[in-house]
Amino acid sequence: MEETQKSWFDRNWKWFIPLLLFVVFVVFTIFIGLMTLGVFQVMKSSDIYQMALHEVQTHEDAKRVYRTRLVSVGKYQHE
DSSP, X not given: OOOOOOOHHHHHHHHHHHXXXXXXXXXXXXXXXXXXXXXXXXXXXXXXXXXXXXXXXXXXXXXXHHOEXXXXXXEEEEO
């Protein structure tokens, strides 16, 4: 009886398919994360964001409400 040799994919598909799906998921997650960071960087560098931050930093009512000196999103200094 003559046996034909299976192809590489036929022999290895059980580990190759999950690995391929995992790599695609990781790449997609990294892409979405980088896009999100890029959008936030663009928003923080806009003039309207800078003007609003300056307005909140200098407004006395905002200082009383927050009791901190607002520096930027996610960063603050307690007075």
